[in-house]
Amino acid sequence: MDTDPREPATHELARLASALARASGAMSTAATARMDRDMPWFADLSASDRSWVGLIVHAGIQNFVDWLRSSASTPDGSGPDGHALATAVFGAAPRELAGVITLRQTVDLIRLSIDVVESHIDDTVAAEDAPLVHRAVLRYGREVAFATAEVYARAAESRGAWDARLEALVVDAVLRAEPDDSLLSRANALGWNSLGGVAVVMGASPDRRTDSDVFEGVRRAARTAGADALCAVQGDRLVVVLGGVEDALAGARSVVHFFGDGPVVVGPVTSGLGSAHVSARAALSAHRASAGWPEAPRPVRSLDLLAERALAGDGHARRHLVEAVFLPLSGPRRSLVETLAAWFEAGGSTEATARALFVHPNTVRYRLRQVAEVTGLTPTMARDAFTLQIALVLGRQSGRAPTDPAL
Incomplete structure (x- = not known):
């Protein structure tokens, strides 16, 4: 089989990797100086977090050398796959790092590392070898960028699953009238900022849509209306806890289209999340009794169903x-x-x-x-x-x- 003359021989890659390895210390020092100078957010990190970030950048430079050397030992010169790169570059840091800096900042770090390597190429290798190393840097940068996206995607999935469980626990505590000192702190961890004006909206859960899509739609609509929202599915019911509302009916109208067919009821506005169980109790009672008034508007206040609730034994x-x-x-x-x-x-x-x-x-x-x-x-x-x-x-x-x- 004919080989592409543009493809480097394996011994050339190995020789260039050795030359770059000798300059890795200088490149790491230059990268640290660039971070202090060009990234203001880096100086605001704690000493421990700065150490993590510095380790990632230094590992990125060192592992480019290892990647280039590994490319010399693979038949097609492709080097390790993205998963191997993610493990090599991030090591034990992804869980901590993903919660410290944003994906945008991580991309900036990768770009800085590549810039530093490229700036040292002409001084490290012979002029005839420089184009080859520049092409290798571009290929390595692409692979690391994909690996970084994978790390953050996994972190987002893990955080999303944890947030969903935590949100379900908060809503369940409201429905069970079991507020405690941790209720507000748990809600705050989910982005809840309201200190008063809480109302609970209840109706059938929608068909043919995943819970995560519905919850995200509810939160987006609530934010547009200037409110916070916590969501959960309890059996066949969708429960939405709205915060920062003054008019319960107006708040319910902002999210009513996310519920399934049938009545949608909203409890009275309470003073805060700690007393939201009062609104939840009224909404639950009204939803159970709503069959007695099939012509009720949608949404309807629990107060407007007092007669039906009383007849149902509330x-x-x-x-x-x-x-x-x-x-x-x-x-x-x-x-x-x-x-x-x-x-x-x-x-x-x-x-x-x-x-x-x-x-x-x-x-x-x-x-x-x-x-x-x-x-x-x-x-x-x-x-x-x-x-x-x-x-x-x-x-x-x-x-x-x-x-x-x-x-």
């Missing part, structure tokens, strides 16, 4: 309806409860209610407006009327207000 919803709806209407005169009960009995007829109570119809209208002002629920709206009726029943059953025989 004690917190029952207490809320009694304390936040029934008792405020049961003032000293109790005219609002009396009027509301009579209005329901009359089928929502103002005139019939007025006749039953022996008052003017305008008095009935005035009292109904008071009901809306006190509770935030408008009796003339079907959904609000349903919730008010459930609140009246639960209030009477609670025994926390005197019972009027007329009711």
